[in-house]
Amino acid sequence: MARVDVLMPQMGESIAEGTLSKWLKKLGDEVKRDEPLFEISTDKVDAEIPAPSAGVLAEIKVQEGQTVPVQTLVAVIETDKGAAATAAPATAASPAAPPVAAAQRAPAAPGGTAVSPPSTSPVLPRPSPSSPVVPKGDGAETADERLRRKSTPLVRKIAAEHQVDISTIPGTGFAGRVTKQDILGVIERGAPAPTAPGSRLPAPGASGPVQHPTVEPWPGDRVEPFSKIRKITADHMIMSRRTSAHVTSFFEIDYSRVAELRRKHKAAYAERGVNLTYLAFIAKTCAENLRTHPVVNAAVSGDNIIYRRDVNIGIAVALEWGLIVPVVKRADELSLAGLARTINDLGERARTKKLLPDEIQRGTFTITNPGVFGSYAGAPIINQPQVAILGVGAIEKRPKVVTLADGTDTIAIRTMGMVSMSYDHRVVDGADADRFLSDVKRALEDFPEGAI
Secondary structure (H helix, E strand, O other), rough: OOOOOOOOOOOOOOOOOOEEEOOOOOOOOOEEOOOEEEEEEOOOOOOEEEEOOEEEEEEEEEOOEEEEEOOOEEEEEEEEEEEEEEOOOOOOOOOOOOOOOOOOOOOOOOOOOOOOOOOOOOOOOOOOOOOOOOOOOOOOHHHHHHHHHHHHHHHHHHHHHHHOOOOHHOOHHHHEEEHHHHHHHOOOOOOOOOOOOOOOOOOHHOOOOOOOOOOOOOOOOOOOOOHHHHHHHHHHHHHHHHHOEEEEEEEEEEEEHHHHHHHHHHHHHHHHOOOOHHHHHHHHHHHHHHHOOOHHHEEEEOOOOEEEEEEEEEEOOEEEOEEOOOEEHHHHHHOOHHHOOOOHHHHHHHHHOOHHHHHHHOOOEEEEEEHHHHOOOOOOOOOEEEEEEEOOOEEEEEEEEOOOOOEEEEEEEEEEEEEEEEEEEOOOOHHHHHHHHHHHHHHHHHHHHHHO
């Protein structure tokens, strides 16, 4: 009888922990190799995790809602199908101290939708599954045990390096756990290290992690806690507004040329399984112009500007449970058909939780398209650590004054739409942003037939 350990996967190089959000199989169920076994939620992505082997789900070690370090033993699969389930699931109401995380790989350079800068984790062995943590007989919990329950090895390492007392930080993770984002938020906002045991950090509202004001519910109100993705989004948006000097420019674009090309070629694209959308034309035009406007395809690192070599465009996708931004890598090297196919594929897999961790990281510029819901225009928040984000308004037929060949003006029906771009005024001046948008406008209004 063979036993196969199922571990909490590392969904991205800078990810140190994950929340098991839902079991897709029950104890004792037969599972097939690569069949979805459970869902996890991390700072980067929600995803279904496949079974590493066929067999019977014999043990469940981590319950729904629990957050554990990567490489934690989550379950055991018995490859002998006749094997009975050997252990009942532990109750979620009695969380044990999480195992120590296994060695982490060095993180990649900043990019994508990362909320906090990467950091390496300590190289420590994972405890044997046969040696679980046993609570004290008297039920008392020591300060060290509480610290281990309320944080991960990576968080404790960062705290030790910066001499920060974790016990003074209000955790935003599951059951009050102090996350990597929490500890980095304290450090980045200049919280002083305690000078003696028992010293307290400044109040969270001053320099700690993001604290959302509380409001008293009225009779009849329904109160729901933030989902993990909503909490991440909320914290990330506030952090971005605090980090970047936001300015937004607006341009009106005549899409009549693009509309004509879509009508002409949409059926041929559909025969190849590609939906030719306005967004594909916009992404193609932005990708080409980001190469000639490198300051818009950049990032800020301290007192330095990083000009990205790659043009990786994130496409914001609105889901029923939140917002996610899959990334089209090296978008400037793709044809219009390739971009349209990739955007369609990423959007569909985002909605079905099939995205891979690498597909939502290392973005250099983001496009969000609220126009599909009828929005005329908006001022989107920059997706850190990028310096610009393009918002696409509704594209529809509107009356417009046009100049005829003889110089006279007339009112015509044209396919029009607004685009807006929020940019970080620390490095992108208004002239830089407007030159970029002007080139995007010109390219869309005169889109060449040969690029189809």
